[in-house]
Amino acid sequence: MKNSLTIAGKELAGYFLQPVAYVVMTVFLLLGGFFFFALLRYFEVTLTAYSAMQNPEVLQRLNLNERVIEPMLHNLAIVLVILVPAITMRSFAEEKRTGTYELLLTAPIRTGEIVAGKFIAAACFMLIMIGLAGMFPLILVAFGNPEVGVMFSGYLGLAWLAISFVSIGLFTSSLTQNQIIAAISCFGLLLLLFVISWPTQGGGGSLVDLVRYLSLPDHFAQMVTGIIDTRDIVYFLSLIFVALFLTQRSVESARWR
């Protein structure tokens, strides 16, 4: 554990020694701000239009969470599909290319500790970034009357999603010494998780059920609407576990005879 934290500390500091982390955070927050502004503007327009209709029932149904935060979080999830690979592609690939991998593997530490350390660092980075994006709902709280619990649940969903993405990114990075290959294959896997349920429309049977279960947007959408279900938490946890397990195997395979 101590070794994991040593590596995590070095990795996290390492993110900020390079411009990549700042660029990724800036892009994420700027796009987030843009979505927030655009959706809020649209909300306002709709609000004015509905008010003119003098129908209090429709006006009642107009909801800040549904109209602004929910679509914003869904958009940010897609942005993460592109940004997470940019953050995780270095993790193992760069070490292999520059030869520092030799330092890590000959140090008296377990491969699991290396993987855990890199995972903790990348997960912390994501939490910092998503935490900073928490300023958008804070603005709503300051000027409006949104449901705080629902927004919190949505952000929690985004955090789970980002951390699962990160573990998949670590896995693809552990397979190669080429950062581009690591990033592209991670991007492919993440996008696949988004669209995997497409062919299951109208189908039935256990295979279809399995594929549907794998589909990420369903689990994420649940949390965004404010429903924290253990099934969704279990889904994200298993995604993280499987990806990290494969990463550990892939790193350990260097020692197989």
Place this chain on the structure above:
Amino acid sequence: MIEVKNLTKAYGNFVAVKDVSFKAENGSILGFLGPNGAGKTTTMRIITGYMPATAGTVLIDGLDIFSQSLEARRKIGYLPESPPLYPDMRVEAYLKFVAKLRGVPRGKIESALEHVLEVCGLADMSHRICGQLSKGYRQRVGLAQALIHDPPVLVLDEPTIGLDPRQIHEIRGLIHHLAGNRTVVLSTHILPEVSQICDKVVIIADGRVVLEEYLKKLPAGTSLEDIFLNAITKERHDDAASAEETLEEVGAGHT
């Protein structure tokens, strides 16, 4: 003490190291010689536990590098072929990171750091960024990294490569000084280096050991160069050439 036992390493069909065995005793410096591509780096990577052998094993102070890997790795300080530096980190932060990884107790990190900065001549460089150092200084940081946990076994892959003559002189002095009761294995293809600082020489060619001998037992009057050239050409002519035969041949005129 390092005992290399019948080490074989194959990459697919290509056999890089064939049945290599040798021993490096406590308190001695072993020079590991061989032409380019002879299998020096592969052997050292196996000794340090970076890669597994196809067959055979290595004992570090009696600990098997495969079955007791973690304990064995604790005893080793390793300078790979290219110094394993993180280009964005500062020298001090990097060495502290390695110290923690190598299990130096928290309270001793500061003094260990000062010590290696001092002996490797890096005192003025501790705030420099690794990626901006010259080749020579990178090599020194690599050496500092290998020494920071005061390991009983040192494995140095071409420690003097890329250094200027003055630095080479200093580093050789440092290695000689370090030996003490440590076991040092260093690879090189600079022959005078071996005769200057090593106690024992192992020559490999095409992945096989062609000579393992104490320097003081080498026939008087023969230069290491003759022995080396003879050993590696002999290897090409006759795979079965044993070390003794090679020696006898070279020393024939003198004994």
